[in-house]
Amino acid sequence: MYCRDCGEKLALRFLENEGLVPYCPKCEKFKFPFFPVAVSMVIVDRAEDKILLAKHKGDEDYKLIAGYVKKGESAEKAIPRELKEETNLPAVKWRYIGSRFHDAKGILMLGFIVTTEVREIVPGEEIDEARWCTPEEAKEIIRKNSTAEHFLNLAIAELGKKH
Secondary structure, eight states: OBOTTTOOBOEEEEETTTEEEEEETTTTEEOOOOOOEEEEEEEEOTTSOOEEEEEETTOOSEEOEEEEOOTTOOHHHHHHHHHHHHHOOOOOEEEEEEEEEETTTTEEEEEEEEEOSOOOOOOOTTEEEEEEEOHHHHHHHBOTTSHHHHHHHHHHHHHHHHO
């Protein structure tokens, strides 16, 4: 690991209440690691009885719609932008359901239930196929043991509280 400011090799140093943290001897500062942030969206229709799952280009598994939060952008701005880019659907409202670190890509994922009023999907360049499913169907076809399955289960539990 190297300092993102000066390029010096970092050393692990103990910091009270934090443990071992990368430290730059040249800058004389602790350098906490950065990692990207993305939104993971459980897209539901207005009645909240259908969930949208998609197969991304070249992928066989059904997943949730997700995307990176751009530098300077909030998660709240990323949600409608990513949904529109990938499906051409408008995001009407959303609510936060939890977060999870996605180790495989080193990303902090922020999970949301996102409501849209439109059910006609126009897949963007990143999506091969998308379909509306009942919660039971979605649980059956989502990629098992995935971050998408984790957020789907959180959303289904949250949606079940309302019905």
